């Protein structure tokens with residue numbers, strides 16, 4: 001048995017822990033493992049390395065991915081040189097499968113978010129044996145309780161919120177911390193609760209400018225001359241749009257969000273006599289060593305993926321359900337974004353400790 005592994009989409013802490021988990025578990029069964037470089041790009045270009053015990057030693061605690069990744073390499077609509085071209089997406093899935101077979105790969109472990117898993121599902125439907133492992137800091141995949149990478153991102157975001165508290169208090173300022181998360185507000189919500197954010201703005205709850213101003217003013221009336229706003233990059237005003245920072249051609253989702261926090265700062269400074277400062281956390285949330293939880297989850301997912309292959313359960317994805325590593329079908333897993341439901345316990349928790357969601361219609 002020979003397993004191929006690839007990591008696709010944006011990197012996050014824990015990817016290497018999965019690569020290690022898959023490799024060690026497979027080697028102990030006497031199987032061989034190879035790692036494709038730069039996600040599906042390496043499969044199309046036939047670039048891979050042998051993964052032995054030495055190759056995966058010491059990587060458990062390392063962020064990023066030793067295999068490299070790509071968020072624009074889609075074998076079914078390939079736009080990258082030298083085999084594709086930006087203007088006209090080509091279907092190179094046949095070449096990808098040919099390369100997998102030429103390398104002697106019996107099963108592919110695809111580690112990634114919705115884009116990567118969608119491609120994995122298509123390869124599976126075309127008859128190639130695939131299992132998926134879900135990752136993303138955004139925690140927006142519907143078929144798992146949580147993805148690895150999320151907890152590590154929360155750690156960075158919560159520490160940032162903690163750190164701006166003291167400067168906000170000393171200068172009597174409003175500090176605005178912008179988190180990632182794309183169309184799901186999980187990072188802002190959980191780190192906002194953990195860090196004691198006074199106002200949390202989520203993509204799922206379009207904000208009303210007057211309600212943000214009221215929340216800041218209410219605090220000032222109570223003698224709190226500083227406020228912490230935690231804003232998710234996908235937050236938008238009622239009847240307004242998200243703030244798009246750039247468009248990445250060829251990406252499964254070309255929109256890159258970012259910068260809404262500057263709009264919030266402008267709104268507050270225009271209407272209240274208070275200074276605002278903005279901290280956009282950006283890719284800091286994807287860096288650093290994975291937390292113990294993410295190491296545990298990623299290792300469990302890696303070992304579970306090898307189990308699935310051994311039992312010939314292809315077309316499935318590892319998933320966490322009530323703290324147990326289980327699996328679901330890729331069909332169940334892909335294409336369904338898990339956003340913050342307005343009736344979730346976290347929203348109630350935040351409202352109950354006096355947090356504003358910048359929209360007075362949201363009440364406990």
Ligand code: F6P
Pocket residue numbers: 010071113136137138180181182233248256257286
């Ligand atoms: O999906 C993970 C994520 O970090 C999002 O939170 C963010 O919107 C996006 O990727 C950023 O992508 P890039 O690395 O291409 O800037």
